[in-house]
Amino acid sequence: MNSLNQFRQLTGQSTYAENLTHLFNAAIKENIPIAIWRKPAEEQIQAICQISDRKLQIEELENAPEGFIFHPFRKPEGESRNYILSEIELSQKKNEFVIHPTLQNHSTELSAFFHVFKELQSDDKFKFTDFLHSSPEVDEDKDKFISLVEKCKQYISEGYYQKIVPSRRAKYGIKKNFHPVHELFKLCEAYENAFVSLVYMPGNGLWIGATPELLISTENNQYFHTVSLAGTQGVPPDFDLSRAAWRHKEIEEQALVSRYIVNCFKQIRLREYDENGPKTVKAGNLIHLKTSFKVDMKATNFPELASTMLQLLHPTSAICGMPMKPAAQFLEQNEGYDREYFSGYLGPVNFESSTSIFVNLRCSRVYRDGGVIYAGAGVTEYSIAEDEWAETEIKFRTLLNVFESNA
Numbered sequence: 070m071n072s073l074n075q076f077r078q079l080t081g082q083s084t085y086a087e088n089l090t091h092l093f094n095a096a097i098k099e100n101i102p103i104a105i106w107r108k109p110a111e112e113q114i115q116a117i118c119q120i121s122d123r124k125l126q127i128e129e130l131e132n133a134p135e136g137f138i139f140h141p142f143r144k145p146e147g148e149s150r151n152y153i154l155s156e157i158e159l160s161q162k163k164n165e166f167v168i169h170p171t172l173q174n175h176s177t178e179l180s181a182f183f184h185v186f187k188e189l190q191s192d193d194k195f196k197f198t199d200f201l202h203s204s205p206e207v208d209e210d211k212d213k214f215i216s217l218v219e220k221c222k223q224y225i226s227e228g229y230y231q232k233i234v235p236s237r238r239a240k241y242g243i244k245k246n247f248h249p250v251h252e253l254f255k256l257c258e259a260y261e262n263a264f265v266s267l268v269y270m271p272g273n274g275l276w277i278g279a280t281p282e283l284l285i286s287t288e289n290n291q292y293f294h295t296v297s298l299a300g301t302q303g304v305p306p307d308f309d310l311s312r313a314a315w316r317h318k319e320i321e322e323q324a325l326v327s328r329y330i331v332n333c334f335k336q337i338r339l340r341e342y343d344e345n346g347p348k349t350v351k352a353g354n355l356i357h358l359k360t361s362f363k364v365d366m367k368a369t370n371f372p373e374l375a376s377t378m379l380q381l382l383h384p385t386s387a388i389c390g391m392p393m394k395p396a397a398q399f400l401e402q403n404e405g406y407d408r409e410y411f412s413g414y415l416g417p418v419n420f421e422s423s424t425s426i427f428v429n430l431r432c433s434r435v436y437r438d439g440g441v442i443y444a445g446a447g448v449t450e451y452s453i454a455e456d457e458w459a460e461t462e463i464k465f466r467t468l469l470n471v472f473e474s475n476a
């Protein structure tokens with residue numbers, strides 16, 4: 070029997086949640102990259118994994134094979150991969166495995182993988198945490214973050230910067246029955262407008278998140294989109310968006326991000342774009358200000374706009390600061406830890422003629438003994454340090470409220 074039929078037999082009787090859980094467990098056990106995601110306002114979850122050992126570093130999105138980009142905040146040195154090739158696909162729509170033709174020469178690996186998958190179908194003792202590293206030391210000192218914000222403000226008032234986005238991280242415990250795939254389903258249910266993701270990359274760990282921030286997207290090689298998202302307020306669950314009121318600080322902070330995007334368009338002499346906003350949008354327990362930008366790549370004759378803008382935009386002033394290079398250097402010298410994939414970018418590339426790449430916010434890395442959660446806050450000359458601390462606390466709640474719920 071060929072591998073594909075073997076797989077069909079294995080999955081035919083199970084629900085999508087069961088198949089996805091076993092696929093995830095098999096990927097963790099075999100130490101192979103896997104990405105599982107659900108796009109904003111869509112119902113279907115999608116999963117891909119890569120069993121061949123090709124290590125791709127993708128820069129040009131337009132000609133990339135179907136896959137998932139997973140890129141850290143800082144550009145990694147040397148030859149590290151930032152891409153998961155779609156070799157085995159499991160979509161919620163079909164609930165059946167699709168094996169890509171590129172795997173034809175890898176039948177030994179494929180059979181070995183099926184074998185592990187099959188074993189795991191009847192192994193209720195499997196613990197994904199056994200295959201992860203232990204969590205690092207994390208400095209959660211409030212005073213240190215407050216003085217970092219004060220230092221940002223001081224440098225801003227001296228005229229070196231207009232905005233800096235310092236961040237911090239905190240540890241949390243995970244329940245005994247915590248399983249990332251189950252948590253992913255809960256996040257999809259709780260945050261229908263978020264890009265929900267679960268990614269495992271050998272050597273770079275396991276990441277889960279529900280981000281509100283699009284970095285770039287393209288549809289049918291015709292329309293390009295990006296957004297500027299900034300300004301944050303915590304709101305109750307039934308908050309009426311029309312009642313949102315914004316202070317000068319947030320309006321200016323978000324306008325800076327929009328200006329940054331417009332400047333990127335200017336650099337490449339792109340003059341025709343639609344700009345819509347700023348509007349108030351809800352992201353779980355928070356509201357933000359958002360402006361959307363849209364470009365017709367055919368009419369403007371910019372077929373490589375997505376790759377070009379990805380290089381120019383990241384890291385945007387929503388997550389790093391303005392001007393970008395000195396702000397990145399300031400963070401490197403003063404933030405006191407490596408952000409890794411937090412505020413990097415991630416998303417599916419060239420799936421059904423569309424690419425959707427998001428900023429990795431409201432995310433957490435899961436370790437053997439618990440999780441580490443990340444959040445940042447935009448600091449301008451009008452910031453109050455205590456408020457920025459409170460903002461990072463409520464950003465943590467986006468994931469933690471879901472992880473702590475018993476659903």
Ligand SMILES: C=C(O[C@@H]1C=C(C(=O)O)C=C[C@H]1O)C(=O)O
Nearest residue numbers: 299300301387430444445446447
């Ligand atoms: C940095 C984060 O969020 C970014 C910063 C925001 C702000 O400073 O108000 C708002 C949305 C995001 O662009 C985060 O969620 O950690």
